[in-house]
Amino acid sequence: MMWVDDWTPRAACRDAQPDQLFVRGAEQNKAKQVCSGCAVRTECLAEALDNQIEWGVWGGMTERERRALLRRRPNASWRKVLEDARKGEGVRAL
Incomplete structure (x- = not known):
């Protein structure tokens, strides 16, 4: 699956x-249910x-859930992390 830059x-x-x-x-x-099949x-x-x-x-993540990720990897490029995870490379990074 390819990354969609104009996703909105x-x-x-x-x-x-x-x-x-x-x-x-x-x-x-x-609200998270809206995201479930997006x-x-x-x-x-x-x-x-x-x-x-x-x-x-x-x-699909709340404010609290996102803050927890940001604390774990404050300087991460999340686009890169999530792209790699989508490809199956670096799933452990999350």
């Missing part, structure tokens, strides 16, 4: 209201991690 038009949430993805608590689990979930997650986006559900 293909996102499962493209027609969702922003309020559905920028929620707190248990509502985040509902074709560009990995690209979305890389965008959030590389730009240290603090709010909302991105790529």
Whole structure:
């Protein structure tokens, strides 16, 4: 599967209201469901991690989940990490 640079038009949430993805608590689990079958979930997650986006559900991960990844690899190029993981190279890097 190739990396999609212009991923937003293909996102499962493209027609969702922003309020559905920028929620707190248990509502985040509902927001994550929108991401579950998304074709560009990995690209979305890389965008959030590389730009240290603090709010909302991105790529199927909550703010807390993304912060945990950023603490583990603060200087990583998440696009590269996730591209390599997608190819099966460096799955352990996560």
